[in-house]
Amino acid sequence: MNVLMTGVGGQGIILASDMLSDVMMRAGFDVKKSEIHGMAQRGGSVMSHVRYGRHVSSPLIPLGACDVLLSFEELEAARYVQYLKKGATVIINRYRLAPPSVISGGEPYPDILPVLREKTDTIVMVDGTKIAEDMGNPKGVNTILLGRLSTFLEADESLWIEAMNSMLKEKIRTANIEGFRRGRHA
Amino acid sequence: MKKILSGNEAIARGAYEAGVGFAAAYPGTPSTEVLECIAAGYPGIHAEWTPNEKVALEVAAGASYTGARAMAVMKHVGVNVAADPLMTLPYTLIRGGIVLVSADDPELFSSQNEQDNRHYARFAKIPLLEPTTSQEAKDFTKEAFKISEQFGTPVMLRTTTRISHSMGIVEMGEVAGQPVPSIERHPAEWVMLPANARVRHPLIEKRLLELKEYANSSPLNSVEMGDGKIGIISAGVAYQYAKEAFPGASFLKLGMPYPLPDRLVREFASKVDELWVVEELDPFMEDQIRALGIACRGKDRLPLCGELNPDIIGTAISGAAPEPFRKPALPGRPPSMCPGCPHRSLLWALRRNKAFIAGDIGCYTLGFLPPLSAIDTCLCMGAGINHAHGMATVFGPGREKIAAVIGDSTFYHSGITGLTNLAYNKGAALVVILDNSTTAMTGAQDHPGTGVTIGGEQTIRLDLEKLVKALGIEWVKTVDPYDVKKTRKTIKAALAHDGPSVIISKAPCVLLRSKKVPGEPLCVDPEKCIGCKVCIGLGCPAIEFRDEKSSINSSCVGCGVCGELCAQGAIGGGK
Numbered sequence A: 001m002n003v004l005m006t007g008v009g010g011q012g013i014i015l016a017s018d019m020l021s022d023v024m025m026r027a028g029f030d031v032k033k034s035e036i037h038g039m040a041q042r043g044g045s046v047m048s049h050v051r052y053g054r055h056v057s058s059p060l061i062p063l064g065a066c067d068v069l070l071s072f073e074e075l076e077a078a079r080y081v082q083y084l085k086k087g088a089t090v091i092i093n094r095y096r097l098a099p100p101s102v103i104s105g106g107e108p109y110p111d112i113l114p115v116l117r118e119k120t121d122t123i124v125m126v127d128g129t130k131i132a133e134d135m136g137n138p139k140g141v142n143t144i145l146l147g148r149l150s151t152f153l154e155a156d157e158s159l160w161i162e163a164m165n166s167m168l169k170e171k172i173r174t175a176n177i178e179g180f181r182r183g184r185h186a
Numbered sequence B: 001m002k003k004i005l006s007g008n009e010a011i012a013r014g015a016y017e018a019g020v021g022f023a024a025a026y027p028g029t030p031s032t033e034v035l036e037c038i039a040a041g042y043p044g045i046h047a048e049w050t051p052n053e054k055v056a057l058e059v060a061a062g063a064s065y066t067g068a069r070a071m072a073v074m075k076h077v078g079v080n081v082a083a084d085p086l087m088t089l090p091y092t093l094i095r096g097g098i099v100l101v102s103a104d105d106p107e108l109f110s111s112q113n114e115q116d117n118r119h120y121a122r123f124a125k126i127p128l129l130e131p132t133t134s135q136e137a138k139d140f141t142k143e144a145f146k147i148s149e150q151f152g153t154p155v156m157l158r159t160t161t162r163i164s165h166s167m168g169i170v171e172m173g174e175v176a177g178q179p180v181p182s183i184e185r186h187p188a189e190w191v192m193l194p195a196n197a198r199v200r201h202p203l204i205e206k207r208l209l210e211l212k213e214y215a216n217s218s219p220l221n222s223v224e225m226g227d228g229k230i231g232i233i234s235a236g237v238a239y240q241y242a243k244e245a246f247p248g249a250s251f252l253k254l255g256m257p258y259p260l261p262d263r264l265v266r267e268f269a270s271k272v273d274e275l276w277v278v279e280e281l282d283p284f285m286e287d288q289i290r291a292l293g294i295a296c297r298g299k300d301r302l303p304l305c306g307e308l309n310p311d312i313i314g315t316a317i318s319g320a321a322p323e324p325f326r327k328p329a330l331p332g333r334p335p336s337m338c339p340g341c342p343h344r345s346l347l348w349a350l351r352r353n354k355a356f357i358a359g360d361i362g363c364y365t366l367g368f369l370p371p372l373s374a375i376d377t378c379l380c381m382g383a384g385i386n387h388a389h390g391m392a393t394v395f396g397p398g399r400e401k402i403a404a405v406i407g408d409s410t411f412y413h414s415g416i417t418g419l420t421n422l423a424y425n426k427g428a429a430l431v432v433i434l435d436n437s438t439t440a441m442t443g444a445q446d447h448p449g450t451g452v453t454i455g456g457e458q459t460i461r462l463d464l465e466k467l468v469k470a471l472g473i474e475w476v477k478t479v480d481p482y483d484v485k486k487t488r489k490t491i492k493a494a495l496a497h498d499g500p501s502v503i504i505s506k507a508p509c510v511l512l513r514s515k516k517v518p519g520e521p522l523c524v525d526p527e528k529c530i531g532c533k534v535c536i537g538l539g540c541p542a543i544e545f546r547d548e549k550s551s552i553n554s555s556c557v558g559c560g561v562c563g564e565l566c567a568q569g570a571i572g573g574g575k
Helices: A013-026 A074-079 A113-117 A128-134 A138-150 A157-167 A170-184 B007-017 B033-041 B053-064 B076-081 B083-091 B118-124 B134-151 B194-217 B236-245 B262-271 B284-291 B310-318 B342-352 B363-368 B383-395 B408-424 B464-470 B484-496 B561-565
Strands: A002-008 A030-035 A045-053 A066-071 A084-093 A123-126 B002-006 B020-025 B046-049 B069-075 B098-104 B155-160 B166-171 B221-224 B230-234 B250-254 B274-278 B356-358 B402-407 B430-435 B475-479 B501-506 B522-524 B543-546 B549-552 B571-573
Touching: A002 A013, A002 A074, A013 A030, A013 A045, A013 A138, A013 A157, A013 B002, A013 B166, A045 A074, A066 A074, A066 A138, A074 A084, A074 A113, A084 A138, A113 A123, A123 A138, A128 A138, A128 A170, A138 A157, A138 A170, A157 A170, B002 B007, B002 B134, B007 B020, B007 B033, B007 B134, B007 B155, B007 B166, B020 B033, B020 B053, B033 B046, B053 B069, B053 B076, B053 B083, B053 B098, B069 B076, B076 B083, B076 B098, B083 B118, B083 B194, B098 B134, B118 B155, B118 B284, B134 B155, B134 B166, B134 B194, B155 B236, B194 B262, B221 B262, B230 B236, B230 B262, B236 B250, B236 B274, B236 B310, B250 B262, B274 B284, B274 B310, B342 B356, B342 B363, B342 B402, B342 B430, B342 B484, B342 B501, B342 B561, B356 B383, B363 B402, B383 B402, B383 B408, B383 B430, B402 B408, B408 B430, B408 B464, B430 B464, B430 B484, B464 B475, B464 B501, B475 B484, B484 B501, B484 B561, B561 B571
Parallel strands: A002 A066, A066 A084, A084 A123, B020 B046, B020 B069, B069 B098, B098 B155, B230 B250, B230 B274, B356 B402, B402 B430, B430 B501, B475 B501
Antiparallel strands: A002 A045, A030 A045, A030 B166, B002 B166, B221 B250, B522 B549, B522 B571, B543 B549
């Protein structure tokens, strides 16, 4: 199973993909994950590859092999479309962060749906950012999105709760578990 | 017990299991987390951030002279800085095992070049280990210390970004005790003057032959026979990619690619119809295999530049045309300096003063991007000051405005010698030290100017202004970069000064939550905004422009710089 997470540096993608990896290890799978730190994180485009199964060799997902894409930002969902399998599931957080050329008025924010539809019709929009704001926990977007993602993956909900209990600091645990549950029905 | 660890976390765990007593590093992507994990997770190991990689390797060597197991960790270009001790350390007698971790960065995710540091192992004549997974990163770290002590040699453990920053499941192992340190004297083996070093060199050559024998029989190098048609020799993460692309092929996986296990390679080559060498960057193994007179394929099809992946390897070996793919035309999203970053206003002011700006390695290098376009050179750590001095000297006094910018951590790393040179040789360039009280680009590590060690202990805090004056610079001013008017005035005076000048631009990195920035977004009064785009010129991700007006989004932290620049007084709120 190949899961790609995309978004913008600072959105909590690394923690989210850590959590997915931990859950799948708890579910008994071999897991590998790969992403880039450092300069690429400073507000730049970020992607994290998570692969799990009986045995995983490459930490990178081959082109055209991604089963599920979870994007924390709308435009970033389309940037790595070459990784998508035909008919893959694409989950997109309804949130637009304008890149520099759009910010400066140089070009409009693009329409990404036609790009994605060349590969798949299974496109799920999630109001992760709005739900997080409504809950008074704007940083909790990642667990809300993980909640939605979890409904497409094999692992039992209890494993996710276990992982959050072990990985999150006590102070933010309850709010994030609540967010995760909201995300499952978002 | 099993855990999911990154390659870097696994190396830290391996060091702990190996009984390492001393670890030193200068932060550098993708190596940084090794020392951070040691300091956070294994307090029994003394960990220290050193000002640069040369110091890291030398203090590790000192620790090893006591019998302690010691480690120095750095990114690939850091080994260039540590190359001086690295070349002679193999001549010396090794007591406690000593391992150099070199984390390379194929594809230049966060580096100024993509040099292949395996050459350093061959250059220094030391064994090279290359893990292919997090599990191996841990196991090979332990193995590296064993080899170091068994053969009396420093060992290089080489990772790449995809090993350091990929995560995988790791089975924890037993923890060895740390050796008890003792004083010994070995002048003939530790005092490397010509008469002694001359005697030591033949021992290195002999050791290499022994290491080659070891490599021929070590389980670090293993054969997996699949079909006999295609045989692949590979190492590092490239092995995993090749395995993904050709699961049925035969493999010779070299966990210890140097010294190259000649017999093993020859034997493997004889069992397969077509031999491929799959490696990232240079034909390091391929050249040596060809030199054995063994025919193989590799870089005739595989790229020399960038990282590999299963698709590149698949199409290269099968000879199939890659699947045609039209990349969607989407606006790019390059990394940028954060909203409220104190570097932004300083660079903007320097550019407005029409200075040529020699840059250096750090977040401020991102100031090269438009619309700021305020970095004119970037070569390596510490180079900016020297660029500026060289240029200013050629032009002569008062002819061109030449400035250098360098971060505080970079200044301690390798800027001090350059500034000394500037003063000593009567230079005239302006040097701006961007003092944000941290090593920001690698994720906020402490350094000699922060007053805190990696372990969180209070320590000395270097006084930059005093230090600069002690180096012989008389014209030194400290500015608050958020006060743009005053900063511009100071820059103007410095550029007009006949002689070397230093401006210390002092404001903490916004990621450290500076008190200077209130965190409340500013806003634009659309009635007053005339669409002049002066604020857009700052290149701040928080300022947007549409329908001929500026607006400020929620990423604004209220640093107030755009408000100060706005002649219409259209930007308000925040502080």
